[in-house]
Amino acid sequence: xxxxxxxxxxxxxDFSHPDFDPIExxxxxxxxxxxxxxxxxxVTKPTxxxxxxxxxxxxxxxxLAKELSKLNPYQLQAVFSDDRKVLxxxxxxSGKTTVLTHKILYLHFVKKVPLTEMAVLTFTxxxxxxxxxxxxxxxxxxxxxxxxxxxxxxxxxxxxxxxNKEHPLLDKLGFTEAFSILDxxxxxxxxxRLIISHNLDIKYKNKLDQRLKSYKSTKQVLYGNxxxxxxxxxxxxxxxxxxxxxxxMDFDDLINVVNWLLKRERxxxxxxxxxxxFQDCNEEQLQMVSHLSNSSTNxxxxxxxxxSIYTWRGSTNKIFQTIIADPESxxxxxxxNYRTSSQLLDAAAYLLQDQHRNLKATRPEGNKLNIRNHYDxxxxxxxxxxxxxxxxxxxxxxxxIAVLFRTRQQIxxxxxxxxxxxxxxxxxxxxxxxxxxxxxxxQKLLLAALHPNDMDSILNVFTxxxxxxxxxxxxxxxxFNKFTxxxxxxxxxxxxxxxxxxxxxxxxxxxxxxxKMDQFQSYLNDSGRxxxxxxxxxxxxxxxxxxxxxxxxxxxxxxxxxxxxxFTCKNYYGNWTEIYQAAMSQVNLEGHFHINNGIEINNQGxxxxxxxxxxxxxxxxxxxxxxxxxxxxxxxxxxGPGHLKxxxxxxxxxxxxxxxxxxxxxxxxxxxxNADDDPSYFLNAIPDVLIESHSQAKNDKEDNKPxxxxxxxxxxxxxxxxxxxxxxxxxxVVSCSNDEVLCSFGKFGEKGFAPQWAPLxxx
DNA sequence: GAGCAAAAGTTTTTT
DNA sequence: ACTTTTGCTC
Numbered sequence: 001x002x003x004x005x006x007x008x009x010x011x012x013x014d015f016s017h018p019d020f021d022p023i024e025x026x027x028x029x030x031x032x033x034x035x036x037x038x039x040x041x042x043v044t045k046p047t048x049x050x051x052x053x054x055x056x057x058x059x060x061x062x063x064l065a066k067e068l069s070k071l072n073p074y075q076l077q078a079v080f081s082d083d084r085k086v087l088x089x090x091x092x093x094s095g096k097t098t099v100l101t102h103k104i105l106y107l108h109f110v111k112k113v114p115l116t117e118m119a120v121l122t123f124t125x126x127x128x129x130x131x132x133x134x135x136x137x138x139x140x141x142x143x144x145x146x147x148x149x150x151x152x153x154x155x156x157x158x159x160x161x162x163x164n165k166e167h168p169l170l171d172k173l174g175f176t177e178a179f180s181i182l183d184x185x186x187x188x189x190x191x192x193r194l195i196i197s198h199n200l201d202i203k204y205k206n207k208l209d210q211r212l213k214s215y216k217s218t219k220q221v222l223y224g225n226x227x228x229x230x231x232x233x234x235x236x237x238x239x240x241x242x243x244x245x246x247x248x249m250d251f252d253d254l255i256n257v258v259n260w261l262l263k264r265e266r267x268x269x270x271x272x273x274x275x276x277x278f279q280d281c282n283e284e285q286l287q288m289v290s291h292l293s294n295s296s297t298n299x300x301x302x303x304x305x306x307x308s309i310y311t312w313r314g315s316t317n318k319i320f321q322t323i324i325a326d327p328e329s330x331x332x333x334x335x336x337n338y339r340t341s342s343q344l345l346d347a348a349a350y351l352l353q354d355q356h357r358n359l360k361a362t363r364p365e366g367n368k369l370n371i372r373n374h375y376d377x378x379x380x381x382x383x384x385x386x387x388x389x390x391x392x393x394x395x396x397x398x399x400x401i402a403v404l405f406r407t408r409q410q411i412x413x414x415x416x417x418x419x420x421x422x423x424x425x426x427x428x429x430x431x432x433x434x435x436x437x438x439x440x441x442x443q444k445l446l447l448a449a450l451h452p453n454d455m456d457s458i459l460n461v462f463t464x465x466x467x468x469x470x471x472x473x474x475x476x477x478x479x480f481n482k483f484t485x486x487x488x489x490x491x492x493x494x495x496x497x498x499x500x501x502x503x504x505x506x507x508x509x510x511x512x513x514x515x516k517m518d519q520f521q522s523y524l525n526d527s528g529r530x531x532x533x534x535x536x537x538x539x540x541x542x543x544x545x546x547x548x549x550x551x552x553x554x555x556x557x558x559x560x561x562x563x564x565x566x567f568t569c570k571n572y573y574g575n576w577t578e579i580y581q582a583a584m585s586q587v588n589l590e591g592h593f594h595i596n597n598g599i600e601i602n603n604q605g606x607x608x609x610x611x612x613x614x615x616x617x618x619x620x621x622x623x624x625x626x627x628x629x630x631x632x633x634x635x636x637x638x639x640g641p642g643h644l645k646x647x648x649x650x651x652x653x654x655x656x657x658x659x660x661x662x663x664x665x666x667x668x669x670x671x672x673x674n675a676d677d678d679p680s681y682f683l684n685a686i687p688d689v690l691i692e693s694h695s696q697a698k699n700d701k702e703d704n705k706p707x708x709x710x711x712x713x714x715x716x717x718x719x720x721x722x723x724x725x726x727x728x729x730x731x732x733v734v735s736c737s738n739d740e741v742l743c744s745f746g747k748f749g750e751k752g753f754a755p756q757w758a759p760l761x762x763x
Numbered sequence: 764g765a766g767c768a769a770a771a772g773t774t775t776t777t778t
Numbered sequence: 779a780c781t782t783t784t785g786c787t788c
Contacts (some may be wrong), residue, residue, distance in 0.1 A: 124777065125778080155777085155778065158778085179778090184776095207772090255778095309775080312774080312775065313775090313776070376767080406774080406775080407775070408774085408775080410778095428777075430777085440767090589777095589778055591778085610775065611775080650775085673773085679772095
């Protein structure tokens with residue numbers, strides 16, 4: 001046990017004592033603030049089986065009654081409850097989305113609450129879509145609700161956008177209802193442009209987002225190693241003005257603006273506020289909920305405090321506690337787990353504190369929790385290659401074998417080795433539009449045409465490396481600012497068009513594009529139902545039919561335009577400009593054009609993903625890689641009070657992804673800078689009878705080194721070899737001596753590594 | 764200012 | 779393991 005750090009952390013006097021137990025120290029230190037506990041006496045339990053209630057429903061709605069008869073009494077109690085304020089504490093894998101949708105159906109059909117009188121708030125688009133689809137599937141053709149009826153079903157951000165747009169006081173904040181949304185990338189570009197155009201001195205420029213976040217929570221202007229001020233406070237002030245002048249809001253602004261507006265005038269008061277994943281609510285989102293309610297509003301929230309793994313994003317268990325402390329609220333539970341076999345679930349429960357009393361398995365005993373020791377990550381990867389081939393031959397589909405990691409950095413080496421060894425795998429992390437230049441350009445083109453003051457989108461259209469005509473940078477921004485200084489224009493788009501005409505008349509193709517963008521809204525509203533946006537903008541000219549990528553680009557663009565079209569067909573409200581603005585906002589909120597069905601995990605191999613990304617998913621076989629102390633819990637410089645508990649919940653989430661088999665690995669010699677050479681000490685909380693351990697003998701760790709990393713150090717790397725680095729991607733060995741392997745990595749340039757430890761994989 | 768060593772930072776991710 | 783800042787020297 002790498003415990004010196006722990007002893008230091010807990011300030012234990014007698015840290016050399018053999019009986020010292022870091023887990024116990026951890027538990028006792030954490031006890032006074034046990035905020036995840038739902039007190040037994042606060043829980044209302046079901047007292048009957050609700051058969052009568054179901055029979056009553058079946059008189060009018062036999063189909064709904066049939067569905068309801070599949071639920072257990074805990075779930076039915078929540079559905080049939082008439083209490084005004086219900087908090088449903090749902091255990092992992094207990095069917096909480098099912099309860100939520102049936103509650104909505106029950107309220108709508110039996111209690112006759114119109115869908116427009118419900119605000120159904122989720123955190124992810126996936127959850128929102130799932131709920132809407134399940135509701136729609138319940139109509140049998142006579143009357144199908146349209147998006148207008150479910151306009152207040154969606155993510156917090158989507159609903160905030162909708163409410164902001166409708167609110168009469170929006171112009172008081174300097175915005176118009178045609179505002180556009182800055183996604184994270186656009187926000188970064190927005191700030192970087194401000195820094196350039198105002199000549200600001202900003203340190204940690206490429207960590208600006210983290211600086212802004214830490215400023216938001218602590219109001220600290222200094223960051224990291226900084227001892228001296230820079231122009232950061234100025235930047236924040238400028239940003240606010242610029243957002244208003246460009247008519248753009250970032251994700252946080254959406255929520256803050258809706259709170260400001262609703263506080264002054266409550267434009268919408270639903271009869272029911274229904275919230276999914278309540279434990280992920282942050283302070284601002286809770287405020288939004290309270291602004292949507294008065295003393296007679298009904299409240300139904302589902303959540304699991306044990307799966308709260310987003311406190312670093314502002315969610316806090318205090319929110320759960322506040323509702324529990326409110327005597328008017330009724331607390332119910334869903335204790336039955338339908339996912340995980342019982343020995344595994346038992347093991348996971350030991351990571352919780354007193355909570356596991358309420359976690360009941362419904363599945364048979366199954367396998368023990370396997371803990372396996374490897375020398376390092378590459379050795380582990382080769383072990384997986386063998387192991388997964390065997391599993392697959394025995395009939396396990398690739399997509400039912402998942403490998404989980406604490407950090408994204410850990411993934412790359414596994415991806416490289418799996419590819420090398422022909423194991424199909426997919427890294428399940430969010431891809432950004434920027435990685436697909438043609439779709440990124442289309443997004444900016446449509447945004448600029450629909451929001452003619454969105455300066456960054458305009459700039460992006462004309463400075464794109466592939467499809468633009470100008471070079472991005474300080475000179476362009478300054479020239480444009482100088483050009484517009486003493487003139488007044490209808491919009492920034494018109495100004496930029498005039499600027500192009502005046503300074504770059506030879507780029508006539510792009511000059512006419514600017515004009516078409518300016519007239520796009522009239523085109524949308526004047527033309528018929530079938531819009532041909534591709535030909536309106538004459539996109540062939542920009543995709544260059546002679547280029548090698550032409551066909552691919554064209555297919556991508558047409559697919560994206562079709563997605564937009566399909567979205568607009570779903571019977572939205574408002575004029576065509578508003579409909580297309582809504583569609584593009586959804587693209588920005590989701591980060592891709594698949595706004596109708598989302599992105600499915602394509603069944604094309606073993607998913608490699610972070611524990612965070614795995615939340616809400618389940619697999620037959622789950623392997624958690626590199627669970628050393630220092631990785632779980634992650635070693636950090638600044639550790640907040642709740643940090644360790646959250647890391648423990650994270651391990652709990654990882655364990656409860658598995659249906660049938662779970663294996664946790666740790667490394668004798670981890671390549672991660674922050675890892676100790678011991679397994680996560682959280683695992684000590686799990687009794688030995690639930691664990692099957694496959695460890696190398698502790699005393700001869702050094703002798704257990706596999707041949708691979710040590711034996712062929714200098715011989716391993718040859719100039720000209722193609723290699724892959726977890727951070728720099730693919731590169732080539734330039735030279736190799738006993739002291740250093742020199743590799744060149746495209747845009748990252750040349751990097752030297754110690755041959756013995758280089759985190760490189762030959763490809 | 765350029766050049767260098769020491770010190771301190773580094774995560775997770777949805778919208 | 780690698781990056782970015784500070785703080786010192788010249």
